[in-house]
Amino acid sequence: MKKILPYFLAILVSSCFTLKQNGEELLQNNKDLEIAEILTINNNDSLYFNELRILLPSALYTQKYMFKKFGHWDKVLKINDYENYLIWKNCKLFDEKSESYTVAASGSESKQTYSCVIVINKDNTDLLAENSKLRDALVSMFYYGTKRTSLSKDKFYRKYWKMRNSIK
Numbered sequence: 001m002k003k004i005l006p007y008f009l010a011i012l013v014s015s016c017f018t019l020k021q022n023g024e025e026l027l028q029n030n031k032d033l034e035i036a037e038i039l040t041i042n043n044n045d046s047l048y049f050n051e052l053r054i055l056l057p058s059a060l061y062t063q064k065y066m067f068k069k070f071g072h073w074d075k076v077l078k079i080n081d082y083e084n085y086l087i088w089k090n091c092k093l094f095d096e097k098s099e100s101y102t103v104a105a106s107g108s109e110s111k112q113t114y115s116c117v118i119v120i121n122k123d124n125t126d127l128l129a130e131n132s133k134l135r136d137a138l139v140s141m142f143y144y145g146t147k148r149t150s151l152s153k154d155k156f157y158r159k160y161w162k163m164r165n166s167i168k
Contacts, residue, residue, distance in 0.1 A: 020144065024139075026140065033052075033055070033139070035052055036116075050130075051116045052142055053115075055112065055113065056114065056115045057113065058107070058109070058151055059108055061115035061149050062106070063115070063160065064156045065142065066086065066103055067155075067156040083106055084106060084167070086104070086105050086106070086160075087103070088105075093119075101119055102120050103117055115146060117142055
């Protein structure tokens with residue numbers, strides 16, 4: 001009996017742990033996560049980008065996650081009276097890679113509440129496209145990162161509302 005007890009405890013403890021799903025599994029198994037193709041128009045050029053949308057109680061989660069990781073945004077792109085993209089340039093998203101990326105974070109609280117991101121590299125390649133080698137890692141990073149983010153009224157919150165009030 002004494003020899004069996006440690007094995008039983010080890011099995012019991014290991015069954016309590018849950019494995020993190022990778023990005024592809026998250027997209028397949030999670031109703032709160034999707035990639036939507038959106039149209040952007042720049043200098044009469046129509047471009048499509050993939051936007052990772054995470055259904056959360058507030059549109060601000062991806063923006064706050066980026067603020068916590070990289071500080072103040074570099075640029076604001078106004079979409080309409082209620083939505084803006086906060087843009088961070090030259091973000092080193094992965095410790096093991098030397099490449100920097102541009103991240104545009106936004107969200108919506110109209111028909112459906114979600115927080116979202118678009119990620120491109122220096123060549124303006126859409127890194128959330130289905131054929132992107134980084135798609136899986138990016139989906140995981142933003143999904144789990146936003147899940148650990150709280151929307152307390154802190155430095156981000158104050159700066160965000162100051163920016164929103166200044167561009168009305």
